[in-house]
Structures are given as structure tokens and as C-alpha cells.
């Protein structure tokens with residue numbers, strides 16, 4: 001082959017090479033080591049921002065552009081390749097671009113040796129790997145940052161198994177990498193929070209991220225609170241391939257917060273409480289007043305405000321000193337606190353002035369009962385050191401909303417009333433509206449005398465017959481209590497039963513009526529008279545009493561009274577509030593053969609389901625529905641509906657308050673044959689009833 005032909009071929013080969021590499025980031029270099037010339041393809045110069053003619057094809061060109069720091073290791077690699085220590089030359093180095101920035105190059109080449117084994121030529125490629133290098137550097141920086149940060153960064157796969165664990169995680173959780181890789185991420189959560197963990201993972205999977213403040217678990221089990229951020233890890237196509245967790249330790253911050261909160265609470269407590277008695281002070285008192293006003297207004301109820309001032313407290317302070325005075329105030333605070341209910345608020349306004357907000361007031365008289373109790377506990381002797389002290393208080397009471405609807409006025413009025421109480425001789429209470437005091441005092445006097453009435457046997461039982469209007473035959477009699485008051489004459493139950501119920505005296509009254517009536521009726525049976533069934537009014541309080549079943553059994557035995565002679569009437573309004581225990585008792589009584597009837601039926605809105613559950617034999621139509629028959633069509637419709645209801649529930653029915661022929665006729669026409677009322681007889685004394693029965697027997 002001629003020399004010119006060979007040169008031609010070389011040129012063509014180079015051209016093909018150039019063509020093949022065109023479009024890639026790779027250029028050719030051909031170093032003739034004998035004459036030290038360097039051929040570089042135009043794309044090489046282009047890669048560095050130069051036109052072909054701007055750079056001479058000499059090794060000097062490369063030397064001029066290479067980074068000083070890289071020259072040594074490039075040349076070292078070349079030498080090692082020449083010596084055949086490495087098969088292929090491969091090296092990364094930087095060349096300066098015309099605009100000054102550095103281009104990272106991957107150089108690959110091979111040495112060509114002549115027959116004597118001398119290196120004569122080195123041919124290879126230069127590839128621009130700047131982007132890859134930058135990415136690699138960036139990645140390595142991120143990896144270093146991740147490794148160095150103090151916070152925990154953990155990744156885990158879709159099934160929750162840990163796939164990476166940085167140094168911060170070791171610090172935070174105390175586990176070495178090999179202790180946790182492949183373990184489940186949930187191991188970092190306290191056992192009692194695993195529910196929370198499940199919820200968190202569900203939300204993370206749904207939304208792709210989750211952030212919370214949470215308690216986590218260290219290897220040592222020492223408390224760890226962290227801000228935990230979780231997010232999903234995605235592949236190039238956006239599919240979730242796992243999750244990454246970032247946890248920042250806030251344990252110390254939490255501790256500080258807890259201390260600050262405690263201090264804040266202490267300061268708040270101090271600002272709202274009296275240091276001596278630990279009761280709410282004036283500030284908190286007004287706050288509670290506002291709350292009570294809002295609540296009471298919403299519920300449409302009322303409350304009472306008590307202003308309590310100790311009588312002659314100054315005297316104790318002056319004569320025995322403030323130390324003793326303070327201890328007296330503490331005792332007073334404790335005694336009042338133990339007397340009021342939990343929902344009431346006792347405050348100390350100043351010195352010896354206390355207030356009580358008595359919530360949820362049903363009757364203003366309840367306030368007088370509490371005032372009386374407070375006065376009583378205050379009067380008990382106090383033993384302080386060697387002293388036995390007797391103190392008393394004066395109480396003023398104002399009522400929301402009757403007296404005023406704002407806190408300031410209520411306090412002012414209670415204060416005014418308290419002064420009136422002092423004027424009236426101390427150790428007493430006074431309502432702001434003076435007629436209330438009168439009323440309360442009357443009721444209290446009534447309560448005392450009612451208590452005595454039982455002991456003094458001032459109560460009497462009257463009986464009212466119950467009739468079968470079809471046959472005009474007597475089917476039973478209802479016992480109704482009366483009070484033979486020494487000064488006020490014969491009092492009917494409407495004057496004292498409500499008070500007896502409020503004070504609990506109803507239990508004693510009902511017990512007394514039960515014994516008296518059973519004894520008398522049993523006697524009549526024995527005499528051969530036929531009183532039939534005795535109906536007794538039963539207060540729910542009596543039914544709820546622990547001994548009620550025992551007491552009834554004792555009466556049955558003592559008076560030889562057959563259970564089927566007895567009927568117990570429970571007012572519908574009280575049945576509604578009844579609970580399981582009482583229903584069981586009624587069932588027991590019913591099984592014994594005692595009848596149960598619902599009194600005043602139609603006034604208490606009892607539900608059908610309750611009626612079905614109760615062991616009832618009879619409904620008593622309330623007399624308010626009978627009163628206006630036949631004038632009131634609505635009442636007639638109600639009575640018809642009650643009769644139909646009793647019919648469908650297979651219950652016996654009786655109407656009370658029957659006074660006229662028309663009422664009787666209406667009831668008979670509509671299927672109610674049993675009646676009770678003035679039409680037949682008013683309630684009469686036992687003496688008259690006995691005569692009535694005797695006449696009937698003849």
C-alpha cells in the first residue's frame with residue numbers, strides 16, 4: 001500500500017469515527033508519542049467552547065487546559081498504562097472551558113507499541129461527564145449531610161421494614177444501624193400508641209404525608225417526644241415505593257413547656273384563689289357568677305346567691321390575734337364546703353365574707369334549707385389550741401332571675417339582705433325579697449311541725465270508695481292521708497305532701513298510712529265487712545327505700561292481710577323517673593299478688609315501651625280529664641284514647657274525680673265501668689267508712 005493511500009485511509013477512518021461520535025458527548029484524541037503531536041477531533045474543541053482553528057493540535061493545548069490539581073494523577077495513570085500495570089487507561093479530570101468553567105472529562109485510551117515494545121501512540125476518547133459528576137457530587141453531599149444531621153432520617157418500605165438509618169437516628173433512638181435494618185418501623189412507637197401508629201400510616205398512605213408531635217420509643221425506654229414528619233418516596237414514574245421519616249427531638253422543649261405550664265397554672269391559681277382558705281377569690285367569684293348566669297338563663301332555671309358574714313368575727317381577731325382568726329376562717333371555709341353540693345361554688349370575698357352560688361334551684365325554699373344547714377354547721381363549737389370558740393353567721397340571699405339578672409346587683413342585694421339578717425338578731429338568714437323570707441320561715445315551721453305530726457299521731461286516714469258503675473257495687477277504697485293540725489284544722493295533702501316529698505318525710509308518712517290503713521281494713525275484713533281492695537298511694541321515694549319490701553311483708557303478716565286485698569298507686573310522673581331496681585321491686589310485689597296501678601294517668605307522658613315493661617294492672621284516669629266532661633271535647637277524646645290504650649294493653653281502668661251523672665254516663669258508654677269521685681262519695685273518715693260498709697253488708 002502506498003503512503004498516500006494509507007494516509008487517505010487514515011483520514012477516512014477518522015471521518016467515520018467523527019461521524020459515529022457526532023451527537024454524543026465523546027471526542028477523539030490521538031497522541032503521537034514519537035513526535036509529541038496531538039490530534040483532537042473538532043468536537044473535542046467544541047466541547048470546550050472553541051472553534052477548530054482556535055486550538056493548535058499539540059499536547060501543549062491539553063496541558064494548558066487541564067486543571068493543575070489533575071495533571072499529576074492523569075500523567076501517573078498514563079505512565080502506569082505504558083508500563084502495562086493497567087490494561088486500559090481510564091481517568092477523570094477537568095479541562096477548562098473557554099468561558100472559564102470546568103468540564104469534567106472521562107478519558108479512555110490505549111497505548112500502541114512498536115515492534116520493540118516502545119509506546120508510540122495513544123488513542124482514545126474524552127467524554128463530557130460534567131452532569132453525571134455534578135449529580136454524583138450532589139448525591140455524595142446529600143449523603144454526608146444526612147449522615148451528619150442530628151435529626152433522625154429513616155426510610156422504610158411499603159410494608160414498614162426499615163431500609164436506611166442515619167447517624168441522627170442512632171443518636172435519637174440509641175440503636176445501631178445493623179440492629180434496625182430490616183426491622184419494622186413500628187418498633188419505634190410505644191406499645192400503647194400502636195392504634196395511633198395504624199391511623200397515622202393509613203393517613204400517610206392516603207395523603208402522601210403526615211406530620212405530628214408524638215411520643216416515640218428509645219432503646220433505653222427513656223421518654224422521647226418528637227416532631228415526626230412522614231412522606232412517601234416515589235420512583236421515576238411517581239409510584240410510591242416506600243416512605244421516609246424525619247424526627248426532630250423536642251423532649252427538652254416539652255419539659256420546658258410543662259414547667260412553664262405548671263408555673264402558669266400556679267400563677268393563675270394564685271390570681272384566682274384566696275391564699276388562706278384556697279377558695280375562689282373575688283375575681284373567680286365574678287367569673288363563676290357570669291358562668292352561672294349564662295347557664296341558668298340557657299336552661300331557664302334559677303340560682304341563689306348567699307352572702308355569708310360571720311357574726312362578731314372582729315372580736316375574735318382583736319382578742320385572740322390574727323393567727324387564731326385565720327384558723328377560724330379555715331374551719332368555716334371547710335365546714336361550708338362540706339355542707340354545699342359539688343356543683344355549688346363557695347368563695348371568700350374578703351375578711352370574714354363568704355359567698356355561695358347555689359345552682360339549679362328548684363324552689364326558693366331549697367335556698368332556705370341550705371341557709372339553715374350552713375347556720376347550723378357554723379354554730380358547732382370550734383376547738384383551736386386551748387380555746388373553744390362559738391361563732392355564728394348571718395346570711396343574705398338573692399335569687400337569679402327573680403331579684404336581678406346581673407352579677408353586681410345580685411351581690412349587692414345579697415349583701416343588703418345579709419345586713420337585714422344582722423339587724424334581725426344575727427345567726428339567721430334573710431332573702432332580699434322579704435316576703436320570700438316569710439314564706440321560707442313558714443315552710444320551715446311547717447316542716448318541723450309535720451315531723452312532730454307523725455310522732456304526735458296527728459295524721460288521719462280517710463277513705464274514698466271505688467265503684468263498679470254498672471253493678472253499683474263497691475270494688476275497693478283508696479286511703480288518703482289528712483293532717484289534723486292543732487291550730488289550722490284538717491289539712492288536705494295538697495298543703496303538705498309536696499313539702500314532705502322534698503324533705504323526705506313522705507317515707508315516714510307513707511309508712512304510717514300503710515300500717516294504719518292495712519290494720520283498719522284487715523279489721524273490717526275480719527268483721528265480715530267487705531271493703532275489697534285497699535288502694536294506697538305510694539311515693540317513689542318509699543319504693544326506693546331499702547326496706548320497703550320487708551316492711552310490706554311485715555304488715556301483711558302482722559295484720560293477716562291478703563296480698564290480693566292490696567293495690568299500690570304510683571303517680572305517672574314519678575314512674576317516668578323510675579329505674580331498674582324499682583321495676584324489679586314492683587315485679588316482686590306483683591308476683592306476690594299485689595296490684596299495681598298508675599295514678600294520675602295522662603299527665604305524665606309515660607312512653608308505651610315503659611308501660612309495657614312495668615308490671616301494671618290498672619290505669620287511673622286523672623281527674624283533670626274528667627272535670628270538664630261533657631263540655632270539653634278534647635278531654636273526652638283524651639279519655640277515649642286512654643280507655644282504648646288500656647284496652648289494647650289489657651289493663652284494668654278506673655276514672656277518678658267523677659262528680660256528675662253525665663260524666664258517669666260518658667265513661668260507661670265508652671267502656672270505663674270503674675269510677676271514684678264525689679258522685680259516689682267524698683273521702684270519709686274511717687268511722688264513716690266502717691258505717692258505710694256495715695250498711696252495704698246488710
Ligand SMILES: Nc1nc2c(ncn2[C@@H]2O[C@@H]3COP(=O)(O)O[C@H]4[C@@H](O)[C@H](n5cnc6c(=O)[nH]c(N)nc65)O[C@@H]4COP(=O)(O)O[C@H]3[C@H]2O)c(=O)[nH]1
Pocket residue numbers: 464479480481492493494497506509510513537538539569571599600623656657658659676677678679683
Ligand atoms: N275535685 C275532686 N276531687 C276528688 C274527687 N274524688 C276524689 N278526689 C280527690 O282526688 C284525690 C285522689 O287522690 P290522688 O289522685 O291519689 O291524689 C292524692 C295523692 O297523690 C296524694 N296523697 C294523698 N294521700 C297520700 C298518701 O298517703 N301518700 C302519698 N304519697 N300521697 C298521698 O295527694 C293527692 C291529693 O289527695 P286528696 O286531696 O285527698 O285528693 C284526693 C281526692 O280527695 C272528685 O270527685 N272531685
